[in-house]
Amino acid sequence: KNAYYKTDSNYTQLETLPNIDINIKCGNSLISRFSLEADLRVALNRNNCSVETYRNAVQTYRNAENREQKRAMNKLIDNIKSNFKTTLGLSDPNKTKLRQLEGEVYNLQNQTLLLEESEDEKKIRGQRINQLNNEINKLKVEIEEIENGKIYENAFEWRFEFPEVLNDDGVFVGFDVVIGNPPYIRAEELGDLKIYLKNKFSTFVTAGDIFYYFYELSYSILVNQGKFCFINNTYDKTTAGKTLRDFVIKNFTIEKYLDMTSVVVFDEATTYPIIFMASKSDNINESFDFLKVNKTIYNDKKNIFNAEYFSRISHQSLLADVWHFRNDFEHELLSRLNQNKRIIDIFGKCYRGILTGLNEAFIINQEISNDQELKPVFDGKDIKKWFTPSTSKWMIIFASKSTQLNFGKLTEEDALQKMKKQYANIFNHLLNFQKKAKKRYDKGEYWWELRNCTYYHLFPQPKIIFPNLQNSNKFCFDESGTYLNAPAVFLPISVKEKYLLGILNSQVIWYFLRNICVVRSGGYIEVKPQYFEQIPIPKISHCDQDILTQLVDQILNAKKSDPNADTTTLETEIDQMVYQLYNLTAEEIEIIESSSG
Structure with a gap:
């Protein structure tokens, strides 16, 4: 639809909507070929274009009165963006280096000499040309891999897409507000993208969530004091989240923090998120509003906007390794509790x-033999508060190096034959998982043994x-x-x-x-x-x-x-x-x- 009925006309008069489709951009916003700091003035001068021309084209498109005007502006905008990319591509460091190397080879091959070269000089010049050609070939391959790489297929160039956030010289100024719901993608699912992210983002950690990088990107594209609001997974105490916590405290002033990890926000997803609102500022002397949303609060959504439920938390309290959202009274309570001795100091370690490294092989639901290597076992989900009834599961435990203790040092095949004979019922089961058991990291000397454990x-x-x-x-x-x-x-x-x-x-x-x-x-x-x-x-x-x-x-x-x-x-x-x-x-x-x- 491109129009709506106006309320003040009692819904009898139409108001035309602007062409806002130009505001809807599609791409991988984490990936960019060109830096936000790259100088656009060269591109503007070469194409006899100004940022104002670009802005006017976008504004004209939004208010175009017919398809012809819209198409004309769309063509102009595409040409401007294309010229930006072409001109900035020429300033790529790799391409600049390539041109320098090719120039040096040309000069060496075509140099005019006053005196005839000696054989040694010819040899040295030839070796230098070969060395430079090798560098050129490597650089060409690198450039081609980058330009043709899948990682850049949907690269997103913020300055090309939003001329409104550039000043008259083409310098990136930034957005006033960034709001987002980053995708929920596990670190192990990022594939080759992880290499790019590691090189680009200071918040990168191997086990980090992809939303870390959206935080850092948002900081890069915001104006000073710009507002930032995300809904994402919690990271207040995780080991991987330490780099992001440090980044946030250094670069943002938190304004509101809603912890919704105790309630189901999305029926179709198993994520339990936080809502994080901040401004681009490093004022850690401020305090912010914190709300732990429990089921009682969440059942009536109006409570989320009720200031009475919020606590004021100091930024200073978040300077520790993990974040604890406590008001002064709660902080004092925990300090008093911690004045007592720790459980490890009184009762020892847990x-x-x-x-096992392969539960489907080593945990079974029936007692298949009377061998002492078969032990009753609880899974964590079996454990009840106070008392847990008898288990109906057993764990097969061949301790690391136990085979050697029983039969001496043998090849795996010879050891397997002896184990099959002595523990026939157990191995009738285990042999179904032999391939998987061999591949697991957590194993003993032989594939049927468990990893070393000193507290059996x-x-x-x-x-x-x-x-x-x-x-x-x-x-x-x-x-x-x-x-x-x-x-x-x-x-x-x-x-x-x-x-x-x-x-x-x-x-x-x-x-x-x-x-x-x-x-x-x-x-x-x-x-x-x-x-x-x-x-x-x-x-x-x-x-x-x-x-x-x-x-x-x-x-x-x-x-x-x-x-x-x-x-x-x-x-x-x-x-x-x-x-x-x-x-x-x-x-x-x-x-x-x-x-x-």
Whole structure:
């Protein structure tokens, strides 16, 4: 449609729309042949054209009254853009170098000499010509690969497409506003584009998300104090996101940050994004509005515009390695919690489950033999809060170098024959996966062996187990000797230390973990060992340990009898006791309990 009915005419008069199709551009905006800093004045002078002429052509196109005028302006605009590309192409550094090398060869081949050359001089001149010709051939190939390369098929030239953002000398001034929803493409899917991105963008990291580069591009094309707003995946605590966090703090002043990782924004996609709004400025002395959008807020979208739900966060608080969005009161609360000893200092380190490298081969759903190499195993998704019923899965564990210990040093074929004879049922299964098992990185000396693990002996001991992804506390006590599949984690403890389970499943610890762990899809947090080991544990008297242990035992007994048993009253009692152990105030308890909404 090219017209609409005007409201003030009671929808009886038409108003013609401008030809805005010229504003719709298509291309890969991350890829450009020509720098934003390249001098356009040469191109303008050579073609007897000015930026004003270009702007006027675009404006005339928008307001063209007929198809002929529109076509004429479109032809003029295409000619101007084509001339820009041709002229700027001549100033390409590679082409400039090529012309210099070709000129040097011409001079060497056609030089006039007053005295006849000696044989040695002819030889040296010939060698130099050959050397230059080799350089020329290499450079021609490089230029041809660049110009014909698929990577430039949809290259986007910002200055050619938007004359409105150039000054009268053709210098790129920039846009006032950039708004975007960058594509969701995993780093491993970028292919050859990664080489280009690595050379062009300072925010490049091998495991980085493609939206990192749109942030940097937006900075490049914005005017000073220009506004920037994106919706994209969170990067506040990820290792790969460190380069982008540093770039943002250095170059942008954040104005609003909406964390929507705990709600489903797009039904058709499994992304859980943030909305990030900032200006091109490096004023880190300001504070900004932050909103953690939970389901209650999101159910009534008007809440997102209600200032009462927002917290003011200082830019200065984001100067650490990871970003924590806390107001002063929350910052003080976490500081007080961290005054206690860490769990690793009291109970020792935790351990990751076993990494098979090929779960379909080494984890099975039936007990196919009585061999001791077959162990009951939990996946992270099997683990329940407090107590997990018996498993119906088994892991095949041939430890690294165990074959050699049993049979001595043998060729793989000889070792395989002996293993097939001794473990017939297991190998009837494993042989179906021989090719895949050989290709995996995580393996032992032979393809049926698992990678080296120094703590197999800890799995049969009493332990606290937990999945690495959690949307609420899911710490469980296990004394059944069940093994764990990575990336689930466990902490060996003695039975008398069972009270620790009550603390870990409390609201205090859930609040703490949500503040330090990386958030994944659906509001899940990734409780990696390095985060778990930071958990602060208060001093607990023997009397309080006994009380907590009794409460934990009551919950475990209830869950053993009925996995769906309602233990809310007992859990609330534990929460209240844990608040006292950490000496929390009523205000601090309110912060913790309200944050779980």
